[in-house]
Amino acid sequence: MQDKQYDIVLFGATGFTGQLITQYLSHNAEKENIKWAIAGRDEKKLKSISSSCMGLKPDTVVADVKNYDSLNQMTAKTTILMNAVGPFNTYGPDVIKACLESKTHYLDITGEPSFVASTYNLHHLTAEHNKVCIVNCCGFDSIPADFAAWLTALKLPQHEPKSLKGFIRTNATFSGGTLTTAIQALHMEAKKISHKVKLKRHPDTPKISLKIHYAKEIQGWAIPMPVVDPHIVKRSIYGLPESYGPAAYAQFFVRTSFMKVLKTVLPIASAMIMVRFKFFRDKMFKKFSPGTGPTEARRAQSKFEVICFGESTTAKAKTTFSGGDPGYNETSKMFSQAAFALLDLLKNNKAKCGVLTPVEAFGMPLVDRLRAEGIVLE
Ligand SMILES: NC(=O)c1ccc[n+]([C@@H]2O[C@H](COP(=O)([O-])OP(=O)(O)OC[C@H]3O[C@@H](n4cnc5c(N)ncnc54)[C@H](OP(=O)(O)O)[C@@H]3O)[C@@H](O)[C@H]2O)c1
Incomplete structure (x- = not known):
């Protein structure tokens, strides 16, 4: 492990999710014995968030995605950068570039398929070469699915x-930042400008039908x-043949009645049509304000x-x-515990390098940590 000023810097600490992650890190910083800071573009907001922390108070670092030098200076200060600045399709690429240049390990909470594919396609070899660990999707996207599939395969x-x-059930609601990000991702899909990863499948891989049923x-x-x-799970299958062998994965969202299926599918189908038109897109972006989210x-009522x-x-x-609220409370926990697990792996010279999935990067140490933090994994 290089000797950097901080073990962890959380970028995007002023956002709705970033503030919850800050509180979680603060509660655990002493126990984990970490040197840490929060980062963002607004110094006043950062200072006020730092002073509101109930546990160990973090230092603050000013960095703006639109100023590349500030990103470089931020990433050079830390062993791990936790990135919560979204939409990642827009704001993520330069942050990853700065991490690769300064040999800083990078974790984020994106759920954007195109950003995840382009990160892998563009940076996997450089990350291996620079001995850097880059892990997208360290929140509700995609830690539960990735670990549930892996533990089942084992x-x-x-x-x-x-x-x-994989079958997912939840009663949760979303933040303005998540909804804005989802609209942008749907728009990229509709315009067919999304990146994809092409992986070679094992010839014995079974087929799973992808129909509503x-x-x-x-x-x-x-x-x-x-x-x-x-x-993400398909990349874990590809990257860990010793765990999976020939395996296929499909995932479904669960509803209790056909009426509820219609209530879920119809709004998504109409959003997929509406995002093609700038007028409707702008209306949707205005409706979901950044910085807002469920109270x-x-x-406290949400679970997954x-x-x-x-x-x-x-x-078989x-x-x-x-666990509880997936997108925010449990995402803060999963993201922070992933960073702590990576710090442990780095200290013991056991960290892997490259653009990795959560299962590839953190494996059993994260399972143990999440169980200890009240996540049910059985
Ligand atoms: N995968 C998951 O499970 C999961 C869960 C939760 C959230 N997310 C994702 O995480 C992202 C954040 O969500 P959120 O609800 O917290 O959104 P949000 O409240 O809108 O927060 C966005 C953050 O990005 C920062 N930001 C925007 N432009 C910036 C720039 N030019 N330079 C530096 N920072 C900048 C904002 O800073 P200011 O305060 O200065 O505006 C704020 O800190 C979204 O993409 C969301 O989809 C994923």
């Missing part, structure tokens, strides 16, 4: 072809969604469950990964 005979199906195993309607999780009381069912030729397995 219970099945390695050499047998296996089908892994009634799934007996969870007694609910299953809807395939255009989210990032399947892309503490609403988050990801259940992965695995089936190989001779065996099932993993449940569940």
Whole structure:
């Protein structure tokens, strides 16, 4: 581990999610014995957030995505940069570039498939060469799905072809930043300017049908969604053949009635059409203000469950990964614990390099940490 001023700098600490992550880091900073700082473009906001911290108060670092030198100066100060500045398709590329240049490990909470694909396509080899660990999707996207699929695969005979199906249930609501990011991602899909990763599949990989269907195993309607999780799990399958063997993964969102399926699918289908028109796009961006999100009381009622069912030729397995408010409270926990796990791995010279998935980068040490923090993983 290089001797840098900070172990962790959290960039985007002034955002809705960034402020919750700051509080989580602050509560745990002493126990984890970390030197840390929060970063963003507004020094006044940063200072006020730092002084509101209930635990160890962080230093502040001013950096703006639109000023590349400021990004370089920020990343040069820290061993790990935690990035919560979104939309990542817009703001992420230069932050990753600065991390690669200053040999800084990088984690983020993006859920944008195109950004994740371009990060892998453009930077995997450089990250390996520079001995840097870059991990997208260290929040609700995609830690639960990635770990539920991996733990399920580990219970099945390695050499047998296996089908892994993830089912997600949640009653949570979203922040303005998440909704703005989703609109931008849908727009990129509609314009067909999204990046994709092409990976070679094992010839024995089974096929899983991606249709809306009634799934007996969870007694609910299953809807395939255009989210990032399947892309991440497929990269884990590709990167960890010793865990998975030949395996396919598909993911579904669960609704309890067909009426609820319509209530979920129709707004998404109409949003996919409307984002093509600037007039509607601008209206949607205006509706969802950055910096806003579900109240503490609403988050306290939110919960999620990801259940992965695995089936190989001779065996079956099932993993449940569940917790409280997925997008914000539990994302703060998963993201911070991922950074702590990486610090441990670096101290023990066990960290891997490259553009990695959460399972590839953090493995069992993160499972142990999340269980200790109240996440159910069984
Ligand atoms: N995958 C998951 O599970 C998950 C969960 C939660 C959030 N997210 C993602 O995380 C991102 C943030 O969400 P949010 O709800 O926290 O959004 P938000 O409240 O809008 O926060 C955005 C953050 O980006 C900062 N920012 C914007 N432009 C910047 C610039 N030029 N330079 C430096 N910082 C800049 C903002 O700083 P100012 O305060 O100065 O404006 C703010 O700190 C979104 O992309 C969202 O989709 C993902």
